[in-house]
Amino acid sequence: MTDTVNEKASPEPSSRFGDRDAVFGDSPEGTDVWQRVPYNPDDYGPVKDFATDFDHADRQYNPNAPEVWKELRESGCPVAHSDRYGGMWVPITHDMVHEVAYDTDHFTSRAVVPAVGRPGDLAMPAPVGGVPPISSDPPFHAMARRPLLPPFAPKQIEPWEDEVRVLCRHLLDEMGDITPGESVVDAAIDYAQNIPVNVIGRMLGFPEKDEALFRQFVHDAMERIDEEPGTQNGLDDLGKYIGEQIEDHRNNPRDDLTSYLMNVELDGNKLSDDHVGGSIILLLVAGIDTTWSAIGSSLWHLAQNPADRKRLIDDPEVMTFAIEEFLRAYAPVTMGRMVAKDHDFNGCPMKKDDWVLLPFPAANRDPKQFEDADKFIIDRKENRHAAFGLGIHRCLGSNLARLELRVAIEEFISRFPNFELAGDTRWSVGQIRGPRELPVRILAD
Numbered sequence: 391m392t393d394t395v396n397e398k399a400s401p402e403p404s405s406r407f408g409d410r411d412a413v414f415g416d417s418p419e420g421t422d423v424w425q426r427v428p429y430n431p432d433d434y435g436p437v438k439d440f441a442t443d444f445d446h447a448d449r450q451y452n453p454n455a456p457e458v459w460k461e462l463r464e465s466g467c468p469v470a471h472s473d474r475y476g477g478m479w480v481p482i483t484h485d486m487v488h489e490v491a492y493d494t495d496h497f498t499s500r501a502v503v504p505a506v507g508r509p510g511d512l513a514m515p516a517p518v519g520g521v522p523p524i525s526s527d528p529p530f531h532a533m534a535r536r537p538l539l540p541p542f543a544p545k546q547i548e549p550w551e552d553e554v555r556v557l558c559r560h561l562l563d564e565m566g567d568i569t570p571g572e573s574v575v576d577a578a579i580d581y582a583q584n585i586p587v588n589v590i591g592r593m594l595g596f597p598e599k600d601e602a603l604f605r606q607f608v609h610d611a612m613e614r615i616d617e618e619p620g621t622q623n624g625l626d627d628l629g630k631y632i633g634e635q636i637e638d639h640r641n642n643p644r645d646d647l648t649s650y651l652m653n654v655e656l657d658g659n660k661l662s663d664d665h666v667g668g669s670i671i672l673l674l675v676a677g678i679d680t681t682w683s684a685i686g687s688s689l690w691h692l693a694q695n696p697a698d699r700k701r702l703i704d705d706p707e708v709m710t711f712a713i714e715e716f717l718r719a720y721a722p723v724t725m726g727r728m729v730a731k732d733h734d735f736n737g738c739p740m741k742k743d744d745w746v747l748l749p750f751p752a753a754n755r756d757p758k759q760f761e762d763a764d765k766f767i768i769d770r771k772e773n774r775h776a777a778f779g780l781g782i783h784r785c786l787g788s789n790l791a792r793l794e795l796r797v798a799i800e801e802f803i804s805r806f807p808n809f810e811l812a813g814d815t816r817w818s819v820g821q822i823r824g825p826r827e828l829p830v831r832i833l834a835d
């Protein structure tokens with residue numbers, strides 16, 4: 391067990407991305423990370439009742455999340471609660487997720503990854519936050535979002551299609567000689583996990599050899615949330631790594647997203663290194679395991695549903711609808727908020743600094759919002775899903791995500807029209823849901 395505060399060891403830094411190695415900044419308590427209750431690993435054992443003891447890091451949650459939401463709904467519990475993480479609420483209906491996402495007065499985005507440690511009040515100050523714009527509140531949010539819109543607009547993203555296709559084909563080639571009926575490949579490890587990291591790494595102008603490092607960063611940031619704060623060294627290394635990349639781009643400017651961010655102006659001023667570095671962290675984290683999870687879950691579905699595979703092959707036009715249905719039914723991203731001030735939310739007495747989980751994937755399975763919500767309907771026509779979020783923080787990378795997801799599926803089923811699950815799927819831990827190991831057996835065409 392540790393104290394409720396972590397002593398700050400290093401002297402006052404000038405920037406999080408230069409001489410300082412911690413991603414979290416300072417807090418008024420003089421700490422890097424603030425814990426509302428002392429950390430005790432025994433508090434994070436297996437969950438018995440998700441209604442009163444919800445934990446998104448419970449190893450049984452992601453494999454069974456749709457069943458958990460259904461049970462909560464049917465037992466009349468639209469808002470689950472947990473004492474874990476120092477206090478957390480989890481609304482699961484579409485209306486309530488919508489209400490929280492749009493209410494930026496009561497719910498701040500200064501921290502969006504509910505975990506054991508909270509950033510201190512000055513560590514990730516709203517309205518800017520540590521990873522703008524996802525950590526920014528109004529009115530700064532709109533300003534922080536604006537410079538990121540042009541690089542992710544359809545016109546900028548469409549030219550990546552050929553590159554993504556070449557990458558997917560290369561990954562399929564790398565799987566080697568395939569003997570139908572015998573060969574087993576891992577659709578997550580050998581395929582899905584490599585696609586988004588390669589694309590965002592190249593967009594940012596980072597060395598391709600560092601892809602495994604980026605995945606490690608994402609693992610530390612998103613999956614190790616129930617471990618003692620301060621033990622995720624990868625996150626400190628990330629601050630250092632990005633500082634070095636910014637420096638390298640300062641010395642050798644080039645035509646990539648990092649140089650763009652370093653030169654773009656907000657109201658006549660260039661962004662600070664902290665802002666540039668924070669946005670890069672966001673793009674790495676938001677751009678990698680989200681799409682990797684979406685590709686993996688879609689292939690997991692197709693491995694078990696031959697009729698859907700056949701439909702996609704026989705009728706490629708249906709792909710447009712299928713992509714939206716994959717995103718709805720297997721939405722990978724749940725986000726977090728912090729309660730900004732004491733608030734009665736539909737009868738729940740929320741207190742300042744409580745966490746709130748925003749499970750967009752649960753909203754997508756709400757039967758009040760979608761007919762046959764738990765059924766995958768490959769050509770579902772009415773599909774206003776919330777996979778990319780709701781409100782001001784709606785995903786900026788949705789054009790890129792859709793492109794990667796579509797091309798990855800097109801290429802996989804074109805090479806392997808028939809495949810089935812060939813062992814246990816290992817699911818991620820935490821708020822990004824998707825397969826991390828997905829063995830599939832390739833079958834004869």
Ligand code: HEM
Pocket residue numbers: 491499502523524525535538586590672673676677678680681684721722723724725726750776777778779780782783784785786787788790791792
């Ligand atoms: C299937 C893949 C993806 C899904 C499901 C997804 C989902 C989401 C969701 C739900 C949010 C809202 C966050 C909130 O409300 O706090 C979001 C925000 C964001 N996403 Fe994505 N995302 C995906 C891929 C990407 C990619 C590839 C990028 C860019 C490389 C990206 C960049 C962002 C950014 C920058 C934001 C913050 C926007 C803001 O705060 O204004 N995302 N995403």
